[in-house]
Amino acid sequence: MEKPVLEINHIEKAYGDHKVLDDISFSVKKGEVVVVLGPSGCGKSTLLRCLNGLENIQGGEVKLNGEQISQNAKNIHQIRQKIGMVFQSYDLFPHMNILKNIILAPMKAQHRAKEEVTKEAEKLLKRVGLLEKKDAFPRQLSGGQKQRVAIVRALCMHPEVMLFDEVTASLDPEMVREVLDVMLEMAQNGSTMVIVTHEMQFAKAVADRIIFMDQGKIVEEGTPEEFFENPKTDRAKQFLNVFEFVA
Amino acid sequence: MQDLGIKILLQGDNLVRLLQGLGVTISISVISVLLSLAFGVLLGIVMMVKNPLIRFITRLYLEFIRIMPQLVLLFLVYFGSAKHLGWDLGGETASVIVFVLWGTAEMGDLVRGALQSISVHQTESGKALGLTKGQIYYYILIPQAVKRLIPQAMNLVTRMIKTTSLIVLIGVVEVVKTGQQIIESARLTSPSAALWIYGVIFFMYFIICYPISLIAGHLEKVWKE
Amino acid sequence: MDWNFIVQYSDLYKEAALLTVRIAWIGILGSLILGLICGMIRYYKVPVLSQIAGIYIELSRNTPLLIQLFFLYFGLPKIGIVLQSETCAIAGLIFLGGSYMAEAFRSGIEAVDRIQMESGLSLGLTRRQVFFYIIFPQAAAVAVPGIGANAIFLIKETSVFSVVALMDLMHVAKDLIGLYYKTDEALFMLVVSYLIILLPVSIILTFLERRLRYAGFGN
Numbered sequence: 039m040e041k042p043v044l045e046i047n048h049i050e051k052a053y054g055d056h057k058v059l060d061d062i063s064f065s066v067k068k069g070e071v072v073v074v075l076g077p078s079g080c081g082k083s084t085l086l087r088c089l090n091g092l093e094n095i096q097g098g099e100v101k102l103n104g105e106q107i108s109q110n111a112k113n114i115h116q117i118r119q120k121i122g123m124v125f126q127s128y129d130l131f132p133h134m135n136i137l138k139n140i141i142l143a144p145m146k147a148q149h150r151a152k153e154e155v156t157k158e159a160e161k162l163l164k165r166v167g168l169l170e171k172k173d174a175f176p177r178q179l180s181g182g183q184k185q186r187v188a189i190v191r192a193l194c195m196h197p198e199v200m201l202f203d204e205v206t207a208s209l210d211p212e213m214v215r216e217v218l219d220v221m222l223e224m225a226q227n228g229s230t231m232v233i234v235t236h237e238m239q240f241a242k243a244v245a246d247r248i249i250f251m252d253q254g255k256i257v258e259e260g261t262p263e264e265f266f267e268n269p270k271t272d273r274a275k276q277f278l279n280v281f282e283f284v285a
Numbered sequence: 286m287q288d289l290g291i292k293i294l295l296q297g298d299n300l301v302r303l304l305q306g307l308g309v310t311i312s313i314s315v316i317s318v319l320l321s322l323a324f325g326v327l328l329g330i331v332m333m334v335k336n337p338l339i340r341f342i343t344r345l346y347l348e349f350i351r352i353m354p355q356l357v358l359l360f361l362v363y364f365g366s367a368k369h370l371g372w373d374l375g376g377e378t379a380s381v382i383v384f385v386l387w388g389t390a391e392m393g394d395l396v397r398g399a400l401q402s403i404s405v406h407q408t409e410s411g412k413a414l415g416l417t418k419g420q421i422y423y424y425i426l427i428p429q430a431v432k433r434l435i436p437q438a439m440n441l442v443t444r445m446i447k448t449t450s451l452i453v454l455i456g457v458v459e460v461v462k463t464g465q466q467i468i469e470s471a472r473l474t475s476p477s478a479a480l481w482i483y484g485v486i487f488f489m490y491f492i493i494c495y496p497i498s499l500i501a502g503h504l505e506k507v508w509k510e
Numbered sequence: 511m512d513w514n515f516i517v518q519y520s521d522l523y524k525e526a527a528l529l530t531v532r533i534a535w536i537g538i539l540g541s542l543i544l545g546l547i548c549g550m551i552r553y554y555k556v557p558v559l560s561q562i563a564g565i566y567i568e569l570s571r572n573t574p575l576l577i578q579l580f581f582l583y584f585g586l587p588k589i590g591i592v593l594q595s596e597t598c599a600i601a602g603l604i605f606l607g608g609s610y611m612a613e614a615f616r617s618g619i620e621a622v623d624r625i626q627m628e629s630g631l632s633l634g635l636t637r638r639q640v641f642f643y644i645i646f647p648q649a650a651a652v653a654v655p656g657i658g659a660n661a662i663f664l665i666k667e668t669s670v671f672s673v674v675a676l677m678d679l680m681h682v683a684k685d686l687i688g689l690y691y692k693t694d695e696a697l698f699m700l701v702v703s704y705l706i707i708l709l710p711v712s713i714i715l716t717f718l719e720r721r722l723r724y725a726g727f728g729n
Binding site: 352353354355356357360361364365367368443447448450451453454461468476477478479480481483484486487490491494495498 | 568569571572573574576577578580581584585586587588589662666667668669670672673680683684687693694696697700701704705708709712
Binding site: 090092115116117118119120121122123125127129130131132133142143146147148188191192195 | 623625626628629630631632633634635636637639643644647648651
């Protein structure tokens with residue numbers, strides 16, 4: 039059996055008495071795309087933030103290639119270099135142009151040569167159709183363009199896993215497509231990804247496995263076919279019903 | 286012998302004298318603050334007038350007062366008035382005049398800022414709800430302006446109180462001067478008096494200004510929403 | 511107005527003004543450094559140091575510079591700490607200015623969205639790198655108007671330095687009034703000297719502020 043890239047074992051997190059993550063365990067294999075679904079406030083965003091140590095966990099462990107991740111680890115910034123993350127709100131650095139946004143971390147955190155990183159950044163920008171924007175500043179870009187740059191910025195670090203936290207949630211509808219297409223292409227090229235999203239069609243298309251969460255627990259786990267055609271639990275059925283209404 | 290130096294405070298009526306000096310400081314502050322607040326509101330409203338001449342004059346007044354160190358203003362009024370008007374204003378009156386001129390300028394600018402900060406949008410949404418002009422002012426505009434203004438005005442008050450320390454330099458007998466007199470008279474008996482007296486005056490100012498700053502900061506936070 | 515008198519004594523004013531500018535310059539620079547240190551300590555909530563910085567800021571902001579100077583110049587020698595006039599003036603100005611600059615930096619840092627820090631961290635940058643490359647440049651831009659206002663405030667505050675026996679502008683003016691009764695000339699020169707020092711600073715700052723506002727990062 040192939041060894042998992044990311045292992046999550048029994049993690050727990052609570053704010054006061056409120057349990058946000060309750061005994062969550064799963065693992066992600068190389069090249070696998072896992073989509074986490076669930077109603078708002080079910081803890082899925084917190085889960086992602088725990089995976090790269092932005093939030094502390096109170097119990098359990100997260101391992102990347104067998105190495106434990108915790109906020110207090112001395113080498114946490116080195117581990118984070120292997121985990122790319124894209125957020126819901128546009129998180130580009132507003133005082134730097136697009137190219138600088140992308141090459142900052144590879145140069146400063148990985149100490150790579152500027153020419154090499156620039157070349158790669160331009161290649162990636164070209165792939166997402168934004169090469170001509172490399173000298174622009176974030177404020178000159180649309181939301182969809184910003185999110186594509188944010189993805190490129192994370193990719194340029196050559197992460198082993200990419201985390202996506204509702205990256206299309208604040209976008210205008212006509213811009214959602216362009217971002218999802220980039221992610222779909224990444225999935226087809228064998229990237230390992232954990233995606234939190236509300237886009238059901240996209241989840242169906244991109245996922246190798248669906249994890250359905252509610253109230254801090256994993257309620258159901260399975261292939262997209264199983265989950266969407268044949269949900270086993272009432273919770274999942276209710277959740278999917280609501281979405282059909284909306285759609 | 287430093288540890289005995291603090292005794293200077295308890296000798297004779299030294300503490301009472303210091304407090305009396307503080308009384309002078311406070312009364313000059315209070316008079317100046319009250320007058321400045323009143324005139325400042327008027328000036329702020331005047332500054333909203335569209336007449337370019339009035340705008341220019343008020344602007345010039347504001348900029349000149351604000352760019353000059355307060356001590357320079359004190360010198361101008363104290364020495365200037367004696368020479369030209371033949372008035373011997375006395376340090377107290379000169380101080381009050383300067384602080385009112387300065388406080389009015391600062392307060393006027395705060396009032397203008399508060400009035401301008403209320404967006405047109407607020408008035409329009411009031412209109413859209415069918416409120417009359419009076420109601421819009423009473424329920425929407427004035428409360429918002431006041432909430433913005435009060436913490437800033439309180440900070441101005443602490444600035445004015447701190448600035449009153451300068452009036453010792455034009456010969457007003459207030460807390461600092463009293464302190465100097467005590468230090469001077471105890472030069473032989475208690476050589477370390479300066480440390481204690483200035484230390485005490487330092488904390489007197491702190492005890493007056495800190496609560497005001499604290500409340501201003503608190504109100505600012507509470508009213509931000 | 512006796513112009514000959516003005517010409518005759520203008521060198522005195524020039525020297526005094528240069529002294530003011532020199533002390534103000536060092537004081538402002540020192541205040542910026544102290545303010546930045548305090549601002550960072552407060553932002554990262556460094557234990558103990560953060561409380562000390564908090565107390566310092568409140569003490570400094572709620573007391574007059576004049577009293578701070580009296581304490582430094584006349585009080586401290588009584589416990590064996592003797593400071594030269596100029597050292598005293600600079601120390602006083604930095605003690606006063608540090609807290610004002612700290613507050614300007616703090617509001618600048620607070621204006622930077624948390625997500626900026628998080629996205630920097632998630633790219634694998636260290637906390638220090640995130641601060642210097644991402645948080646600080648944005649915070650500094652937001653803090654510029656506040657820093658500028660503080661700089662002007664500090665230059666104005668230098669007017670009390672005559673109390674620690676420095677031959678500053680106020681000192682010169684007072685001497686000329688006392689010695690020659692040339693009140694008009696002395697005061698005129700005083701006002702002109704401060705205008706020459708302060709007006710350019712004020713104009714540059716207004717200009718800078720406007721440019722920053724138009725350039726606004728706005729995401």
